Amino acid sequence: MKNKQYMIADARREQIIHAAIEVLTEIGYFSTSLSKIANKANTSTGLISYHFSGKEDLMNNTLLYLVELEKDFIIERVEQKSSILEKLMAFIEAGIEYRATKRGNTTALLEIVFNVRNPDNVPYFRQELRPEDELSVLLEELLRKGVESKAFKDDLDPRVVTMMIRGAVSLSMSLPLDESVLSFKHYTEQVTKNVLKMIHH
Amino acid sequence: MKNKQYMIADARREQIIHAAIEVLTEIGYFSTSLSKIANKANTSTGLISYHFSGKEDLMNNTLLYLVELEKDFIIERVEQKSSILEKLMAFIEAGIEYRATKRGNTTALLEIVFNVRNPDNVPYFRQELRPEDELSVLLEELLRKGVESKAFKDDLDPRVVTMMIRGAVSLSMSLPLDESVLSFKHYTEQVTKNVLKMIHH
DNA sequence: TTTATTTTTGATCGATCAATCAGTTTTATG
DNA sequence: CATAAAACTGATTGATCGATCAAAAATAAA
Numbered sequence: 001m002k003n004k005q006y007m008i009a010d011a012r013r014e015q016i017i018h019a020a021i022e023v024l025t026e027i028g029y030f031s032t033s034l035s036k037i038a039n040k041a042n043t044s045t046g047l048i049s050y051h052f053s054g055k056e057d058l059m060n061n062t063l064l065y066l067v068e069l070e071k072d073f074i075i076e077r078v079e080q081k082s083s084i085l086e087k088l089m090a091f092i093e094a095g096i097e098y099r100a101t102k103r104g105n106t107t108a109l110l111e112i113v114f115n116v117r118n119p120d121n122v123p124y125f126r127q128e129l130r131p132e133d134e135l136s137v138l139l140e141e142l143l144r145k146g147v148e149s150k151a152f153k154d155d156l157d158p159r160v161v162t163m164m165i166r167g168a169v170s171l172s173m174s175l176p177l178d179e180s181v182l183s184f185k186h187y188t189e190q191v192t193k194n195v196l197k198m199i200h201h
Numbered sequence: 202m203k204n205k206q207y208m209i210a211d212a213r214r215e216q217i218i219h220a221a222i223e224v225l226t227e228i229g230y231f232s233t234s235l236s237k238i239a240n241k242a243n244t245s246t247g248l249i250s251y252h253f254s255g256k257e258d259l260m261n262n263t264l265l266y267l268v269e270l271e272k273d274f275i276i277e278r279v280e281q282k283s284s285i286l287e288k289l290m291a292f293i294e295a296g297i298e299y300r301a302t303k304r305g306n307t308t309a310l311l312e313i314v315f316n317v318r319n320p321d322n323v324p325y326f327r328q329e330l331r332p333e334d335e336l337s338v339l340l341e342e343l344l345r346k347g348v349e350s351k352a353f354k355d356d357l358d359p360r361v362v363t364m365m366i367r368g369a370v371s372l373s374m375s376l377p378l379d380e381s382v383l384s385f386k387h388y389t390e391q392v393t394k395n396v397l398k399m400i401h402h
Numbered sequence: 403t404t405t406a407t408t409t410t411t412g413a414t415c416g417a418t419c420a421a422t423c424a425g426t427t428t429t430a431t432g
Numbered sequence: 433c434a435t436a437a438a439a440c441t442g443a444t445t446g447a448t449c450g451a452t453c454a455a456a457a458a459t460a461a462a
Contacts, residue, residue, distance in 0.1 A: 030316050114315040160391035167368020190361035197398045
């Protein structure tokens with residue numbers, strides 16, 4: 001019975017994380033305070049300190065939560081495909097769709113990545129190994145396998161193409177909100193078309 | 202003689218802006234305070250408030266300064282070329298070189314872009330018209346002219362290719378510091394090669 | 403019910419911040 | 433030199449922050 005004892009904690013933690021995401025999206029990291037998060041979650045600052053060791057710990061947990069959401073969304077779509085080319089296309093499509101549709105999550109993630117620093121004062125976005133970058137590793141592996149299996153051109157540098165795809169996916173969060181100007185579907189079509197030119201014979 | 206009267210102001214403003222760039226690069230926007238900037242500039246907080254109307258005004262002026270630096274660097278290299286294709290290549294090369302070599306400036310610029318908000322609470326990085334985006338306008342024009350003059354493929358969407366190039370250029374600031382792993386020159390070669398595949402017959 | 407543990411509150415503390423301002427020094431002009 | 437404008441200082445103020453903690457409430461176990 002040890003497991004079911006006092007299991008409110010997990011739910012409360014997630015509730016606080018959701019409030020943090022909302023506040024971050026609305027007013028940005030700089031203006032986000034524990035009291036504002038507590039307000040949004042209808043609770044007190046003391047409770048946040050009870051469930052997290054501090055503001056930084058809350059932000060780190062929020063980042064992990066957001067990274068997991070995006071990763072799950074993309075990986076699930078990639079695993080539905082069997083061929084490497086199809087997996088690559090699924091990665092691009094899902095990546096763009098996530099960034100273009102879940103803008104709140106992406107905004108909050110960027111707020112954290114660009115502002116939270118590790119004990120050595122190095123921000124996430126300049127660390128060598130970023131938690132968010134498991135996706136980059138997956139993408140690079142896909143490209144590498146494609147080259148090895150002769151499915152893709154062999155003069156292609158998987159590291160560089162990975163960066164170019166990640167850049168194109170990242171920027172899809174800056175697509176105009178008005179879908180009639182430049183829809184994310186059109187953007188996806190064009191990006192995949194261009195990526196095919198990079199990798200195909 | 203009116204012009205040479207009390208011209209210390211401009212020099213002092215630039216000195217403060219330089220100090221702001223250094224502090225932003227070292228400790229990030231969140232920890233940057235007027236007193237730390239004043240310290241770095243060997244002056245007082247009062248002087249900053251004397252030359253700028255407030256912290257926000259200082260950050261906006263610092264952003265304009267950094268944008269101008271990058272713009273001048275790239276545009277100068279583009280204007281040395283005559284053909285559209287050469288201009289496009291020069292844009293990519295200069296863009297990557299600037300981001301990869303002037304990392305401090307780029308870091309400070311990102312710190313501001315991701316944290317300063319206009320009176321409506323909208324951060325720079327989500328505004329429709331960004332001061333930094335004159336470069337995107339220039340790039341898109343280049344691509345559009347290339348299509349019109351039949352130099353580039355006509356199934357190419359200048360808006361999308363602009364975003365892909367901007368993404369690849371932006372990410373070059375994340376290139377490993379160790380040049381032997383993945384040098385910015387190799388990155389430039391690969392990116393230009395891939396862009397040529399996107400635009401050429 | 404009694405007891406022990408977890409969960410929650412809200413007031414409080416020390417630190418830090420941006421901005422202000424009265425007063426001082428420097429500079430240019432006549 | 434005298435005067436006025438510009439440049440500059442640093443202490444102060446009021447606000448906000450993250451964190452703490454004593455006390456209370458809720459929950460589970462015995």
